[in-house]
Amino acid sequence: MWRPLPDQQVPPTAFVEKVRGAMRLCTLDSDAMALGLAPGMALADARAQVPELRVFDVDAHADQDWLERLCDGAARYTPMAAVDPPDGLMLDISGCAHLFGGEIALMEDAVARLLRRDIRVRAALGNTAEAAHALARFPGRPAPDEDAAIRRLPVAALRLPPDSEASLRRAGLKTVGEVAARPLSTLAARFGAEAVDALHLLLGQAAHPLNPRRVAPAIQIDHPFAEPVARTEYAVAALEQLVAQACVQLGERAQGGRRFHATFFRSDGLAFPLRVETSLPVRDPPAIMRLFAERMESVSDPLDPGFGFDMVRLAVPRAEPLAASQLALEGGAAKEGADVAALLDALATRAGRNRVLRLAPVDTHIPEQGQLALPAIESRGPAQWQAPPSEYPHAPPTRPIHLFDPPQRIDVMAQVPDGPPHRFRWRRALHEVTRFEGPERIAPQWWKIADGQLEKPEQDRFLTRDYYRVEDARGRRLWIFRHGLYGTERSNPAWYVHGLFA
Template sequence: MRTMRPHLFVGRAETPIAFVETVSGGVRLKALDRAAVRAGLQPGLTLADARARVPELEVYEDDAHADHEWLERLADGCQRYTPSVALDEPDGLILDIAGCVHEFEGERRLAADLEERLARRGLLVRHAFGDTPDTARALARYAGAPAPDEKRAVKRLPVAALGLDEDATTALSRAGLKTVGDVMARPLATIAARFGEEAAMMIRRLDGSVKGPIVARRTVAKIGVERRFAEPIARTEYALEMLAELATEAAVQLADRLEGGRRWEARLFRADGLVQRLRIETGQPTRDVALLMRLFRERIDSLADPLDPGFGYDLVRLDVALAEKLDASQLKLEGGEAQKGEVAQLVDQLGTRLGRARVRRFSARDSHIPEQAELMLPAAEAPAPTPWTAPETGEPPLRPIYLFDPPQPIESMMAEVPDGPPHRFRWRRTVHDVAHSEGPERIAGEWWRRQDIPTRDYYRIEDRRGRRFWIFRHGLYSEMEAPRWYLHGVFA
């Protein structure tokens, strides 16, 4: 609260703050700031008791959703240390630093850097290193007696460090098992039979015989490049120049693998711990740095909140989140490949600015019903365009340029014979006399979808003023008493 809304506490730095939750019909303290702890309060006290002790206590309702968002933001900032960060809710993070420690010249310097950055944001943290995620978590959350090595430190932890439910923890204590070492000294089969299989599994995890998984928030990219700066860079333009260098490095790695990137993610780590993320996607795999930077600039221009470097960026990272095979292409003399590439670049540029789902293209669909013979798909994900059948030179098109969906009802129709071509019709309060007609073109209903769909007889007609229409009779006289007529499209 003090970090996110400092304006609320101007001149009141020592005002104690507590967050409360309703438990078993009573309101109790859940989280406290340092001032409240110094005043003698502790989590679990009733609100009435807390106010009696500290009348000036400021109270706020606990917001689990806000806590989760705050933890997510902290996890984003911790990705400066490793791309593999998992949430340990409600108030913990697990970092897999294997292969990353050398960047900080050892674990202690990494931990010191993390503590210093979080302290700037008013956060006091406890950390621990472990061979497994569960070991590190237990050592960080529960204080134990000092020990010369990790295994003995784990054995000295209280049984609550097993992370079991309250009933199982109480049962272990009543059985005289006060520490993790006490539980480890018993046969696992006995522990499982008496206290549950979960207790036995947690022992296996803490002794290292079973390694619990790290459920990272994001999949670690196969290709990632970054730059760290001794002094933060205070201009976004400098960060973009560095991003172009990183894109060039990533393109070289992709070329070695005969691949191109389709999903690129840039992260700008601010010195105050905030992370600003830029993501772009392309319809085709690419290693074109100029194109990528153009798309990144489009993304920046389309942001509702412009990029703010704050006190500067001290780390810029670029990940290729999705890569696909990119073979060398042979340019055609007529320029077809170049034109295809220009269309793909246009789709990428529009998708970056407007959103990928808003840029669409027509795609053919296997259906006899005219209004169902095509569909709109996101242009970046649509399959390769299907070649349409072009009319012979001098022949009029078989289908209209403009199609009404749904078809427009014709108000009245005259024909020389019931099943014959139309002679005169009224549409939108205007009477049209037919000069020429072609048809009928019969389109039956798709029986595999529904059995009762009427047959359509289509006619291409031209009135005496030269206007051409596409109309159809919905149903046959053998199917119904009075079939309706509809105008489905116009040719010009």
Template sequence: MNSDAFETRRYLALWFPFLPADRIRIVRRNGSSLSVDTPFALVENVKGAIRLAAIDPAARKQGLVPGLTLADARARVPELAVHDHDPAADARWLDRLSEGCGRYTPMATALPPDALLLDITGCTHLFGGELTLVADAVKRLKKLGMATRFAFAPTSEAAYALARWGKGGADDEEEAVRRLPVAALALDAEKELGLRRAGLKTIGMVAERLRPGIAARFGEETVTALERLLGHSRRPLGAFPKKAAIHAERRFPEPVARTEYALEILSQLLREAGEELYRRGKGGRCFEARFFRADGLAKKLSVELGRPTRDPEEAMRLFRERIDTLDDPIDPGFGFDAIRLSVAIQEDLPPSQIGIEGDTDRESRIAAMIDRLSVRLGRNGVVRCHPVDTHIPEACQRLVPAIEKPKEASWPRPAPGEPPRRPLQLFDPPEPIRVTAEVPDGPPWRFIWRGRDHRVTLFEGPERIASEWWRSPRDPLGETRLTRDYYRVEDSEGRRYWLFRHGLYAREKRNMRWYMHGLFA
């Protein structure tokens, strides 16, 4: 394998051949458990037929394979136990396993539907070498109940292919890759069948052929997959989580079984991270804590702040608030054997000046309140209005999470002494009204709104707002976008309203409509 460009990288792939069935057995441990000797399968509806989607080792020993109809499977194995297949739950389970493997490297990611990929470059010496690391991982996964196959390689594609299709017995990784079946190229079924019919049954057989001939007969994607598998080229891996610049970690010789003690350790890690943030002149806006259980699973908690902070007590309060809102509390199981804290988002945090009047921290108190409410109610539970660059009044703002960092935008401010150009109360959508005017395109002098007749004594306008033709061809009123003429009017009782005429007379439409859009104080 040509590994000159990749000699500093090492990947570990973990493949779970029976992940759906293993997940169901693990979930059922506290309830109606299944015997390991009982054939078990997961089923799904495929074009009106109930078929096997996944099986366990006992079912495979009985000759069952995915794709069989349930009726055929039951005829062969009457004692077959079945459960509905849930790919989304399998994906969430795979993500949990990926979090658990974060104990070995921060560069661990899921490869749906049934594998994990770990970039273990520079991490193996912490565990006594590659074999010691993978032995610990497989031991934990086996204790959890997951059947696992693994492989190492200098490229991610080769590591996964060796774990998925490798048979062992080769002296080196390059020879092992060349012995793999052409299924390891992960091509579509038609191309794979074409390779087999051409007598090319292994990666080595395909590699011996000239690349232009392979591309002409089986497509350029076949050559690309072959080059990546052999290590002659690589695909950028964007699935790995971004490594935090600041993190702190504790590993324990004996698992920690008490949640309160684990939270005390988290508080210590927050203090360490705060000191490092202070040295760098930074503050954290997102803190992530991972609690690694002895059985191989991990629990991830994160808190986000509206403003950067390096105060460990403030961050710890938010973590406790988050824990109080969890549907499933932090369960240590057989205990936590490692806890890691990462500062996922950092920003500059210069020193602040304390004012003499004592009210300079008002913004900080408001930000702290928003942080606490957002933790309890969720990120989208506390919102604020953000300006939008448009002239259409009902579309000039949108709701964004209050905890989100505001973008550069501002509301237009009236000049000193000038009355407000927009009402405090806006109707969305605008309410239709009946208007009487001296001429069709003139100002209103009487209107009926919500069954009441109003006589106009003062008016100001029109303020003309043209349609935004580059956006949707229809406006919120359900009509083709038309020009609006707005009037600020006052009735005989002193109440002030914001009305508009929808459309220009004769130029855009004959029968124009009027709408009430807002009320001034």
């Protein structure tokens, strides 16, 4: 269904991109196409034909971001909202239409919101997502029913690759009905099985589930307003009520939330999402609202009500078991580490979840992979660092306190080619080795190489290593290794400094 904008004195618009060193038209509005312009035309030819043409550079990332924001706003109608690149949205309104007065009323409300933002839009209803997509992108004459309207559509509605579509046209098949009239075995043999699959999907003879942008959360609570609210403080107060209700539901389930998503829906169709995350399950409304306050202060795009918010939604997409806790008799914290977890939550909310990290041990014999820097807000199971054997309680550590990433190359002199280092040059300084321990041989991950999990550059990084703990004449202790073995993996193995001891 076509809904044009009100008459405005806006010149025709086109987006251009560089193709083989020349600027060519990529996307055009309907006014530019009505004047004879077409995608692929050179920009110079287009300007000669339409001097008043407005031209903008294509920005695929900005277009995708804008489409995703519109999809988030469409979540007011149904949780099954998906992006249909490069310029479409798919909404599964099954079971939701009655909340808005029916399917036609829901569609007209969605179109009206987009029109208020000067967006030209075509919308259509269909029994399947493919049918709605085709009817919206290829509008035609009125038809007695949906099946008849689909069969009148051009073969481009099948969304086949360009070469397959061209083959159908050369065969004289110009509409979906003409394709459907041919035997399926003939279509599959001449145009491939994908043509038959596309035809079945468009005619509703096969199912293709919609992939929503947001997965349905465990808990979702809405707070609609009778009239658009122009004050952000009032909308935040409504969010506080929703948080309290969500915590009550979490308590009934003996759970705590790990992620909380708040969405402020504006009357013009845009949505402002705010998301917070916790390192431990929580159901404390003041603590959750403090995180939302931190998020509001740190976002680059402020919470602008515009013409007003008409609904606030709170979702809890991730919840975990949380048993009831009891305070100590003398008072104090109910759970050890709660203060540290609250601090981590606040820092990660303000600075970003990937800015606050913690080191987690990994069960591997590769030194540089023995620990991973992961977001501190992600909870992991308890793990213990490898301790020295009990029979040697005062033995020196086998691993240095600092590792270089990547290891630093050194020049080594040894008494025999495969013997311990005798003297080496590192950072333009000569080091005389007075004591050494080793070698400690660390073999490569042969099971990954055998299974083909490591490419050739990765295999070169994991040759056999012989590690030595050495001490130079000045008392500095270093961890160095020989990368490769003589006569097997490398004819002239290289030496590296991998770490420093205390």
